[in-house]
Amino acid sequence: MHQLSSLDAQLLDAETSTTFTHVGALSVLGPATPGRGLAAPDLRALVGSRLHLVGPLRWRLQEVPLGLDLPYWVDSESLDLGYHVREATLPGPGTDEQLAEQIARLAARPLNRNKPLWECWLVHGLTGGRQAIYTKVHPAVIDGLTAAQALAVLMDTSPRPRVVPHRFSDEQYQAAGVLGMVGKSVWHLGTLPAQLLWSSLEMAPHLPELAGTSTVPGAGMLTRRLARFAPRWLPREPSPAAPTPPETPFNGPVTGNRRFAFTSLPLGEVEAVGAALGFTVDDVVTALCTTVLRRWLIDHDALPGTALAAAMPVSVRTETGPFATARTRLSLVPVALPTDDDDPARRLQRVHTSLTAAPRRLRSAPATLVRDFSSALPQAVRGLISRTPLRALTTPTPPVNLVVSHAVGPARPVYAAGAEVTGNFPVSAVTDHAGITIAAMSYDRHLDVGVLACRELVPDVWDVTVHLHEALAELTACTRNVRHLRPRRPPR
Structure with a gap:
């Protein structure tokens, strides 16, 4: 058996009846030879022949009695590929908009926690004889930044599927006995007071930086008193200020309805802008997102006077305190998106500055400290808090306006059961x-972008994809002013 990490458990606890934390990818397949399209049995056979390469896709949850401790991963005795690999057909004419609507409906459905937390859908009926594969997986199973890598395991670099030796991975976990789980839970509960004390002392110097604590009576005095007892090697200087999210039309209680849109940008143009202006591809992509959001907010007469606060997923190796173990985990770093700036040159420069400060903010981010503090709470208590107004103490996402991400995928075309993947949209x-x-x-040689939104808050999600192309054209035009846009070196 293998116990979930505290972050994995928090990702599960963060789900509600209207929000789910699973992530996925929409892989659009090129036109098939007439009468020889990919069929669901073929896809199931492909997945079944490769499933042993991705151990976590066989895991299911096993809860600890009475919620005394974090759940465990155990291997499923049998895997129903008929359930996990399914198919759907679009009505005519099978446009990209209809495909996006289908993906939005599938993304709005929760994963069944009684089964391994993933699904794969084969979609038929696209225009031009195309098909699509939509996969979704819970980040507690596979880190959001490595989900694409897991997807690549099920694909090939040539039209002829490779033969994979059938050898089970070493990550196989048997179901845990009740007495064994309870005994281990009792030991964990015995260490909780020391873990809570350590986490409290570690968080104390950063208490004023936590969202909302400035309005709590006595918070400043409590911070000063606790900080006296904090070990000397812990950082006492405040971390770089995280952006404060302003009010926008897309920030508010979300419903369970979704809208999805997707588009592709020429990667060569994105790279050319970065090379000409001295910025990274991450800088350019984030600046494109900033411009898109600015234009959308202007269209809705709702542009705030300050920068937006976005969360950006990064994968880091952490080792905090005597009760933590070194491991690679997904963290969300708050970055500022300067939508308040009307000059694309300054927006790109400010984006670069914000991304440069992100590593420092990550090392001492208050949101991370709160998460570490909540990990010391008993599972039953943490689950109870996650269903109350105090759920911000256990959520893995810091207070932000939205989440923006950029990942590197395959540099060459890949194939699924012989069909070429023409687009891979997160x-x-x-x-x-x-x-x-x-x-x-x-x-390949394009940047594939997926935009998911709450239907009631952002009904015109396709406008965002149109603005992306306009934003890239604007930055390309800015390459004439190379000297003006060179990033400033941070002071030593």
Whole structure:
């Protein structure tokens, strides 16, 4: 058996009846030879022949009695590929908009926690004889930044599927006995007082930086007193100020309804802008998202006077305190998106500055400290808090306007059961009060972008994809002013 990490459990606890944390990808397949399209049995056979390469896709949850401790992953005795690999057919004419509507409906459905937390859908009926594969998986199973890698395991670099030796991975976990789980839970409960004390002392110097604590009576005095007892090697200087999210039309209680849109940008143009102006591809992609959001807010007469606050997923190796173990985990870093600036040159420069400060903010981010503090709470208590107004103490997402991500995908075309993947669009997740997310992934020689939103908060999600092309044209035009846009070196 293998116990979930505290972050994995928090990702599960963060789900509600209207928000789910699973992530996915929409892979559009090129036109098939007439009468020889990909069939669901073929896809199931492909997945079944490769499933042993991805151990986590066989895991299911096993809860600890009475919620005394974090759940465990155990291997499923049998895997029903008829359930996990399904198919759907679009009505005519099978446009991209209809495909996006179908993906939005599938993304709005929760994963069944009684089964391994993933699904794969084969979609028929697209125009031009195309098909699509939509996969979704819970980030507690596979880190959001490695989900694309897991997807690539099920694909090939040539039209002829490779033969994979059938050898089970070493990550096989048997179901845990009740007595064994309870005994381990009792030991964990015995260490909780020391873990809570350590986490409290670690968080104390950063208490004023936590959202909302400035309005709590006595918070400043409590911070000063607790900080006296904090070990000397803990950082006492405040971390770089995280952006404060302003009010926008897409921030508010979300419903369970979704809208999805997708588009592709030429990766060569994105790289050319970065090379000409001295910025990274991450800088350019984030600046494109900033311009898109600015234009959308202007269209809705709702542009705030300050920068937006976005959360950006990064994968880091952490080791905090005597009770933590070194491991790679997904963290969300708050970055500022300067939608308040009307000059694309300054927006790009400010984006670069914000992304440069992100590593420092990550090392001492208050949101991370709160998450570490909540990990010391008993599972039953943490689950109870996650269903109350105090759920911000256990959520893995810091207070932000939206989530923006950029990942690097395959540099060459890949194939699924012989069909070429012509586009690989990420499908991320919205959070409780952040009703839109923009995710980009480089694939082959284009940048594939997926935009998922709450239908009621952002009904015109396709406008966002149109603005993306306009934003890239604007930055391309800015390359004439190379000297003006060179990034400033941070002071030593």
